[in-house]
Amino acid sequence: MSSASVPTAPRPEKRPVVRSHHGDTFEDPYEWLREKDSPEVVAHLEAENAHTDAALAHLEPLRERIFQEIKGRVRETDLSLPSRRGQWWYYGRTIAGKQYGVQCRAPIAGPDDWTPPQLSAEVEVPGEQVLLDSNAEAEGHEFFSLGSFDVSKDGTLMLWAVDVAGDERYTIRIKDLTTGEILPDVIEGTFSGAHFLPGGTHIVYTTVDDAWRPDRAWLHPVGTAGREADREIYRDDDERFWVGAGVTRSDRFLVVESGSSITSEVALLDAATVATDPDAKPQVVWPRREGVEYGVDHAVIDGEDWLYILHNDGALDFELVRARVGAPDVVETVIPHEPGRRLEDVDCFRDFAVVEYRREGLTRVALLDYRTHALTEIEFDEPLFAVGLGGNPEWAPPVLRLGFGSFTTPGSVFEYVLDSGELVLRRQVEVLGGYDPADYDQARLWVTAQDGTRIPVSLVWKRSFGEPGSAPRPVHLYGYGSYEHSIDPAFSVARLSELDRGIVFAVAHVRGGGELGRQWYEDGKLQAKRNTFTDFVDVARHLVENGYTTPDRLVAEGGSAGGLLMGAITNLAPELFAGILADVPFVDALTTILDPSLPLTVIEWDEWGDPLHDPAVYEYMKSYSPYENVREGVTYPRILAMTSLNDTRVMYVEPAKWVARLRDVGADALFKCEMVAGHGGVSGRYNSWRERAFQLAWLFDVLGVADA
Template sequence: MTAPRPDRRPQPRTHHGDTFDDPYEWLREKESPEVIAHLEAENAYTDEALAHLEPLREKVFQEIKGRVRETDLSLPSRRGDWWYYGRTVAGKQYGIQCRAPIAGPDDWTPPILAPDTEVPGEQILLDANAEADGHEFFSLGSFDVTKDGTRMLWAVDVAGDERYTIRVKDLVTGERLPDVLEGTSSGAHFLPSGTHIVYTTVDDAWRPDRAWLHEVGAAGRADDREIYRDDDEHFWVGAGVTRSERFLIVESGSSITSEVALLDATTVASDPEARPEVVWPRREGVEYGVEHAVIDGEDWLYILHNDGALDFELVRARAGSPTDTEVVLAHQPGRRLIDIDCFRDFAVVEYRREGLPRVALLDYRTHALTEVVFEEPLFSAGVSSNPEWSPPVLRLGYGSFTTPGSVFEYVLPAGAAIGLGAAGELILRRQVEVLGDYDPADYGQARLWAPAADGTRIPVSLVWKRSFGEPGDAPRPVHLYGYGSYEHSIDPGFSVARLSSLDRGVIFAVAHVRGGGEMGRQWYEDGKLGHKKNSFTDFVDVARHLVDKGYTTPDRLVAEGGSAGGLLMGAVANLAPDLFAGILADVPFVDALTTILDPSLPLTVIEWDEWGDPLHDADVYEYMKSYTPYENVREGVEYPRILAMTSLNDTRVLYLEPAKWVARLRDVGADALFKCEMVAGHGGVSGRYNSWRERAFQLAWLFEVLGVTDA
């Protein structure tokens, strides 16, 4: 077969006196049989071009599958009178939501459940395999059970477009109630009473813009009450209930500004005149979040904000006087406060310091912090599932590049005051089991620092198998990953699939480039808007550092990134094509300028805070055009091998972007392959076995490029 070559049909795009003739914009017509035929031809060509890798793909799939306990149970989490947990069953794609009764009110030690034995009193709440039957795609966007355990809601997307249908079940009778709420966003919840549901819907640009209240038992949405609406196209709306069950909280936020409003969760359903009360009116550039605590019988709001505090500050105020604040944790440069969770007797603060996430308990009265200490040099830690208001223990999630995902419970010594430096007991309750002969001691992890051209030190995380030698002893194949947008941090985490790479001698590396959040808010600011090119040059500088220091060579270096990280991949392919043997771009945002110029497209206006507004600002237009991958594909350049993957129904990054990009790359002679899943979403295919096969497909291509096809 020969590579598909779509017709060139230039369409002029003129802004600020500049005209760009786009030859492949006609591929935007998603419903066109001609476009679908082209995508199917791309898939057929990719299948043919990589058919020889099928044995390797199957081998990698079996390696992944063989390391996973296919029939397993999650750690039960207590809520009300029940332990809630999930099951997986060998051969089934999706999880099963279950519960079992607690032994008594003082029962806080989670039961140890054997995967293949019957659990006394177990109830199956939702079998996603049954729900997914007959559908090629399935995604669960909401799942909630009332505190008294009598009702359950769940929301399902079977297309991949992130529009969900909510349904409700009576858990006492087993009856499905008439409620069918279509066209909702994710994240629906019951009010504490269990009589009403709060949910959000999206506008034509797929922006969650309204919050609604639905009375359980009503068949549809016709009589639902709109409780909040935000007409500003820059803002997303979300709604939920505080852990205290005191307030219904509605949040509206853009990338740089937020606003929070509260309603009384106990009376909102019965008071049709109830209106959200704004905590702090929105001011451009001020972000904040609100949590509720009860101290000595009085309602307090704990507010995490960045008003005059780059790395955020924590203040508190009485619920009736939200602007009369006192400082709880003052702004401290280099300690980026991320979140606060309030419980009856203490709060938990999550923050970043020295490039890693941290967790600490906060004393309400002294404001002292007690950090939970972990021993590994690289790790991720954060608050896990803690639905109860007054638990005697705190659940924490933990993992690293070499330690599988774990759940700890942090228990304070009896009578010890939180925040006074008393060391709590950290109990490991569960760790994901890796089958086979996996031993964490066989693998190493480390952080090094690569110099950028402007002198900035870029953190780089490495993980490798020790039997192949230490990094830098001799050039090795390297798989370099990057993201670098939205202040999103790529923190150390375990991957079963990654073991297939490490066991073939590949070093996995993460370039923590500017634009991410690894080193605090300034790190993010230095990689967005008019500083966006720092993300790209940082990645290139990291790659060059790995080559210069003898970790690898360009013919043994593959780069990977997805979504905004796919933009990073497209940019570095243009900047330094000779530095990489291959580039794997997943749902890549490679036609960014075209997208950000069109406010009618999903999410565009919201994205102006991240990338700038090229529609109304000529300088932003010129800057974006100088780096967006599609416009900057170059003639006379030998590009690395490229594999681009996407989904037809992705609403975040349209299939169109990689389709156009690959066509343009082929115009200049690049070896570029394109695979479009015809039924999937932004996160790819659904179902664990399907996901493993998709990853095996990517890894087999990567191994061939790196020359490590034999284990």
């Protein structure tokens, strides 16, 4: 399509709304776009979509080519590795042409059958039962998300919960697997993560308040319609805390957890009696104390009940202690605090525990001996990798499932044989089209930030194009840097379309993430948040100054809080980037965090600060919030912002306002709003592949490799 046939970019009318806090006044011309149900707002969003479609119409052949590349690398009809629970092997199927997976099971051969069967998509599985076909569930809906799926311990009942709008509010249903009957239970407005209690007579689920905060846990008697018979077992009125509930692997306790970004509290109920005892009250393990986080699991050692408690009370990178049930304040240290070794999780089994932690920026998994407290780390020989505990529902398994992957190794499932210490590869995602990991390489480099801090940067590339840094190459630089969330090495089929065109993919592990422990997070939040942005700029500048790339061949990408990073670096150093891909971007951060009536705002004060009541926080946030800091008189990189109308975490209005403001200063900014989707974008694997192809085609065009 010629530029002359591309319609003029939408320019929403300016209707100033004055915002005044702490003596500062800000005139917001586009706040009226927040009226989601307004026909005028919907018309504007549709006009934005039409403009973006027209502006990028010339990339349609490239988008289709990328989509076919992704599709051609995936075995569309496949089965996952079966996982044993009770008398069954559970697994998932994917079927060519179908958007969603199918949940299945097949009977075990006998009690000693722990070797997963070698299932084939082409051969009928003896005794297979199809439990849930999400394609059938999704029929007639533009969006579909499965938020809960569980089978009772005896294998006779199944629950599932579905969202067909994208707002992460799910409807639970229950099926009798012995008769095929759908029970009368229909529980609407729930959050994700519902589970059966061990006896199968009740389920536990959570609901959200008006601010989309999970605030209550409920017990529902199986076989009853609606919620009239349901019993509230826990409620947290503190607007900063999220509530979750589950059952220990031992089946001994129903655990209710309540946590904010910096504080947590765990309460236990007897899983065997809570359903029949209307007076049962959750017993708090440790009363909440501001700034103290902890998690609890249950073990039985020599017939005695113990609680294993992972906490950060006086231990920045956490330590592991244990206490007898009934005496949680009398603790014994199991794994002492060690700076730089960030303990992240503990899972108790009958004969051992598994501890997951970070060291030197990478994830680790180790077995813990209950009696000696010795740790046995399971080792892998790649320079960059991610490993974690896989699906291990059984209390006393002879093998331990682990998930493993890297930038060059497709997602893999290993089994660690407990008796021998042997590590057995059970499954690796098959990449079609002749993928050879030896054709690609990965490495980590360290960039010195302006304050002297060393920032880790991960690189992955195709060897045939030469070593990164040997000559300027197109670079795709990704970042996040919030909530102690780490961007760990992971394989991506879609990314191969980049690498095969000579693009170097890089991840800037900036402060605010969790790659280097809790201090790394602390140094990129609240009043230190600007470190996240300057770290990313310093990495980009290093890549340019050291010959890895040039500004006209560098595109940055981030989503959600990483979208805030994108907006901030666009204002800080627009000259360093050719393009910015911002997905569900949190770019109107100050407006959002000032309004406690909006979903999640109060919860977020622990992460960003409270600008509503603290003038210093207000001033600091206003200094970096992307929307307020769009600059006149600069040349901005090309920008593509994408969002979803029904996103409850980062509302569509933020990128809508940001793009409008960018256009005011002459920026080449495009905006695409999925009208039926959620925070994670569109649903369905083919739809998600097409969405990624849309983004990559734009990225290739910016980097000058659209014809490659």
